[in-house]
Amino acid sequence: MGVDLTTSPRRVSLTCILSPSGETVFHEPLLDDEIVGLAERYAPACIAVDAPLTLPTSLQGRGYRLCDREVRRMGIRIFPLSLGSMRMLALRGVGLAARLRGLGFEVIETFPSGAQRVLGLWGRGGRKASVLARGLRRLGLKIPRGPSLDMIDAATCAYVALLYRRGLCMVFGDPSEGLLYLPAKSTRVRSFKYGRSF
Numbered sequence: 001m002g003v004d005l006t007t008s009p010r011r012v013s014l015t016c017i018l019s020p021s022g023e024t025v026f027h028e029p030l031l032d033d034e035i036v037g038l039a040e041r042y043a044p045a046c047i048a049v050d051a052p053l054t055l056p057t058s059l060q061g062r063g064y065r066l067c068d069r070e071v072r073r074m075g076i077r078i079f080p081l082s083l084g085s086m087r088m089l090a091l092r093g094v095g096l097a098a099r100l101r102g103l104g105f106e107v108i109e110t111f112p113s114g115a116q117r118v119l120g121l122w123g124r125g126g127r128k129a130s131v132l133a134r135g136l137r138r139l140g141l142k143i144p145r146g147p148s149l150d151m152i153d154a155a156t157c158a159y160v161a162l163l164y165r166r167g168l169c170m171v172f173g174d175p176s177e178g179l180l181y182l183p184a185k186s187t188r189v190r191s192f193k194y195g196r197s198f
Contacts, residue, residue, distance in 0.1 A: 001044035002157025003035060004112070004150050005051040005096065007088040016154035017042050018162060022140045024155050032096050039105055046106045048161035050153055051093030053109040054178030056081055067109075067173025067180035076114040108164055109180050112156035118170075118183050132156075159183075 004014040012028040015038055019025070029035045039047060056065045063082025064072070071078050079086050097107045116122055121135030132152045133143045141155055160181060163169050169181040 001039060001042060001047045002112075002154045002159070002161060003047060003049045003051075003096075004154040004157060005049055005089065005093055007085055007092060009092075014148075014150040014154040016151070016158040017044065018141065018155070018158035022142050024142055024144070024158070026144075026151055026154065032092070032099065035096060036099055036103070039100055040103070044105070044161070046108065046161040046165050047100055048108050048110045048157040048164065048181070049093055049097065050110060050112050050157050051096075052081055052086065052090035052178070053093045053097040053107065055087075055090055055094065057177045065173060065177050067178055070172040071111065071114055071180060071182070074114075074118075076111070076117055078111060078114065108161065109178065110157055110160040110182065111180060112153040112160075115156050115160050115182050116152075118185055 002016040002018070006013045009031045012030055013035065015027045015029060015035060017025040027038055029038060054065065056063065063080030065081070068078050068080070081087050081090050100107045113127065116127070116132055119135065119139070121132050127149065129147055129149045129152050133147050136143050136152065136155055136159070139159065141159060143155060160169065160183060163183050164181050168184050170184050171179050171181055173179045
């Protein structure tokens with residue numbers, strides 16, 4: 001299950017359920033309760049969230065955790081948690097992850113924009129939904145026509161959850177401060193048949 005989380009429950013988030021056949025099912029929950037309800041309904045093997053799920057342990061990083069700094073060294077732009085909007089997103093992410101883990105779900109943090117870069121999905125014009133959708137379809141995901149960028153990000157998160165369960169992710173950061181997962185370079189899943197949804 002992929003979650004493209006917003007900073008506030010006043011704006012809809014996007015979730016994507018990725019089935020063993022590559023089918024994608026999207027929902028637009030507002031509240032954390034709704035996201036938790038979707039997890040309980042679909043029982044995904046892993047939930048990958050596009051939001052910081054931890055806060056920096058030190059002020060020395062200027063709002064960047066170790067995982068953020070490591071991702072930045074790959075040339076991937078990522079925002080510091082010193083920004084007000086990012087801190088709000090992190091606080092929501094921390095709370096949501098705690099609730100989901102308390103129910104027994106495996107929850108990881110990812111960054112879909114970075115994942116798309118690693119997977120080579122960006123076109124010359126950058127992050128265009130139509131271009132990214134074609135790339136995800138080449139990877140075997142059944143993306144509907146005319147998807148929004150938020151749908152693409154949620155689907156990318158779900159794909160990262162699948163890769164994580166198959167041991168096909170790079171990990172950044174330190175467990176004491178927080179880990180962030182991106183696809184291993186040039187990774188492609190040959191078969192979606194894994195028995196459970198993601």
